[in-house]
Amino acid sequence: MTTLPDGPNQGQAQYWNADNGAIWVRLQPVLDAMFQPIADEVVRLGFPGEGGRVLDIGCGAGGVTLAMARQVGPAGGCLGVDISAPLVEAATARAKAEGLASARFALGDAQTFAFEAAAFDAAVSRFGVMFFDDPAAAFGNIRRAVRPGGRLAFAAWRGPDENPFMTTGARIARTFNPDLRRYEPDAPGQFGLAREARILEVLSAAGWSDIETQAWDAPGVLPESQLASFVTQVGATGETFRMLPEAQRAEAAQAIVAAYAPFVREGAARFDMACWLVTAKA
Numbered sequence: 001m002t003t004l005p006d007g008p009n010q011g012q013a014q015y016w017n018a019d020n021g022a023i024w025v026r027l028q029p030v031l032d033a034m035f036q037p038i039a040d041e042v043v044r045l046g047f048p049g050e051g052g053r054v055l056d057i058g059c060g061a062g063g064v065t066l067a068m069a070r071q072v073g074p075a076g077g078c079l080g081v082d083i084s085a086p087l088v089e090a091a092t093a094r095a096k097a098e099g100l101a102s103a104r105f106a107l108g109d110a111q112t113f114a115f116e117a118a119a120f121d122a123a124v125s126r127f128g129v130m131f132f133d134d135p136a137a138a139f140g141n142i143r144r145a146v147r148p149g150g151r152l153a154f155a156a157w158r159g160p161d162e163n164p165f166m167t168t169g170a171r172i173a174r175t176f177n178p179d180l181r182r183y184e185p186d187a188p189g190q191f192g193l194a195r196e197a198r199i200l201e202v203l204s205a206a207g208w209s210d211i212e213t214q215a216w217d218a219p220g221v222l223p224e225s226q227l228a229s230f231v232t233q234v235g236a237t238g239e240t241f242r243m244l245p246e247a248q249r250a251e252a253a254q255a256i257v258a259a260y261a262p263f264v265r266e267g268a269a270r271f272d273m274a275c276w277l278v279t280a281k282a
């Protein structure tokens, strides 16, 4: 049995160490393919140059950590930190399989992790920074790990209304049970940093400067063969679907997949991933 890290984010620790961690491990190739344009942008914005030392926050199965480690080369390195033991194990196995010694991983809560001060030239994240109980404390802890003048670059989802692909399934699941939990602005979760003002407020409170936000719609493509599995398992749609009682799930899954028909063309679901790209200086 895995011992969860102690600390404030116990709800998310449990969530990412139970079903959801297993789902993200299982769907890693699908998720990495879909989020590839976002990995490319995060690595481009956060790249500190060859030989640089980078921290990847909420690294999951390590897609961005590995990409950054390849870029900085053997003289540098990238450390991925994540609160989920199954995801850290999967990421470690991928680095080993690739023989990429400059990618390392640690299990822990980025909000409280005892990072060495000023040990990194940059901190990056693809969708791993929206889950903190206390985002200002977490981004403060991350800032202290980055050397003065070093950079922060991350991607976070914009709001649910701008991301219908991520929320259509949840909307349909609620027609089966209107009491299912709804999105709460600013609450830890997929849309925890959806409000631009919130990002600016949190990063300023955490002592980051030169904060810049850019609204960016990344092209999303998901093979039609993966659609049913994705929308009943991942993110807000999967989470809401899984709250339905077992007896309603088969019918709900059918209705959910049918509701995604408008996204499908030429064998794939095609959609925009409405994100914030955020950069700042320590």
Ligand SMILES: C[S@@+](CC[C@H](N)C(=O)[O-])C[C@H]1O[C@@H](n2cnc3c(N)ncnc32)[C@H](O)[C@@H]1O
Pocket (backbone or CB within 6 Å): 009, 012, 016, 031, 035, 057, 058, 059, 060, 061, 062, 063, 064, 081, 082, 083, 084, 087, 108, 109, 110, 111, 125, 126, 127, 128, 129, 131, 132
């Ligand atoms: C949406 S996934 C993104 C994973 C990965 N960055 C990617 O793009 O594939 C969010 C990740 O953040 C991690 N996470 C959530 N809260 C965390 C925390 N307090 N500290 C470290 N990791 C956390 C989760 O375990 C999960 O792996």
